[in-house]
Amino acid sequence: MKSLFLLVLLLSTSVSAKVLMVSDIDDTIKRTHVLGYMTGGLRSTNPFIGLPELYTAFLCNQEVTKKEKDFCIKKKGVIHNNKRWITYVTAASGRLQMFGREFIARSNFPMAVVKGKNSEQDSYKFKSAEIASLLDGYPQYEIVLIGDNGQHDAGVYDHISKKFPFRKITSFIHQVYSSVEEDKEKRGSSLAKGQIAYLTATDLGLHFLKRNFIEEKDLANISRNVWKHLNTDDDDLYEQVIPSWTSCEEFVSSYKRADVKISVELSTLISKIEKRVEQLCLSKR
Template sequence: MKFLLVLLLGYSALAKTVLVTDIDDTLKVAHIRSTIGTVSNAFRTKNIFLGMNDLIASVKKDANADIYYLTNAPAVLMGASHRALLRNGKFPAGTLLLRQSGVSSDVHKINALNTLIQRESPDTVILIGDNGERDNKFYKTIMNTYPGINFKTYIRIAYSIDNDHKPLRGQSGFISSLEIAADLYKEGLIDLYSVDNHFNRHAPKFIADTQRNKTGMMYLPKWLRCQGHTSFNTLFAFEHPWLSIVKKKIQKVCSRL
């Protein structure tokens, strides 16, 4: 029994975890499906979804994860503003992977994920994106390519779900960092202290967000619509004093037309 415990602890220490997250409409309030929103928000460096920085910091600390910020934003045009956004949002140090000149947005994320997975040989990969464009399809391609890896994939439901932009099999939708924190705790990728602290810090403010803002730091932008989002029913598989109120808030927000 003692040998088995030592073996399990040794494996846990050696297990490699990588977290890869998109930026626009995942960490940054960008409104990429709106031409006006995309243009007006392009160089804003304080349009931040609250809670995501603390979530990523917990994964980095508790799972000793390497962090990658993967975006289809062009390096020449958006490099400086995306770096400023990560600084302003106090996101954990990590590698920023922008799209270089001459590289198609159709292949950039797939190529970057293939490269880092082959280099890092991770046991677990946490993928975070949104349903504004094609993160669901990019991530599903990678999940199918590496069936031996434990993938935890989360898609922010920034826009009401349709057939092209819904979470695919093995992917979970979310509208708040609280949903991801609960699921990562269940999976043993963040500890009890981290998830409890995350809920105590962010749940009251998430519940109080009136969804009136379009710019700045917020939980719920005014334009967000998340009809069809139901993943929270399975992600919240643990007990917490804030849980029932958070679920009611999500249900209310996602019932808006």
């Protein structure tokens, strides 16, 4: 029994050194409004502010020298350490899938494989099978799943976690829709047990810092950009963080900052972001 415990411990330690991120696109990193009018579906330069930099910092974090890290960031992760991988898996098909691929390139996200479904494929089954295939192909990697609560991601990621109970899997869900919306067509999914909600790049960045996926200076740069867009009365700016169609009262009511040690200066900045987010989200009542 003791030998089995040591084996599991050793395996979990080795897995933590390598991380595969699997990310959705629409409403996860792109301001699309899937449960509404798809107002951002045909655009290719409409990311949620701070997420391109966060994804790139994650991918380039394991570079040995500053010069190598700077080069990795400059090239959007095209050349990076094999301890970090990103794959985009989207349920979009046809023309929307094409815009998703263009979005990755034009919105400065790390360049990586984009897997999309055929129009006749069921979205839930496609995502489940594709992600399961990735886990089979990366047996020594910790898995990070990033999606939103608009359609299938919460359910798919919960299914994957149960299908691979001995793998280290963390699911982050962009909670941009209400799970108690009266209109069923606009109702978001509830998060499954163990899934972690985020709203801004700062929220997600705090969890990344806690897991040593990024450095504090990366989070500080991202948070300054988030604050710059929130600290304004200009709708066009703060809606790049929290779009007008977002329903986030549910998020702020249960929000708890990730427990990670940061500088007093950064903590003060993040407190300002949190207060502004609460103000904007509660005004949507």
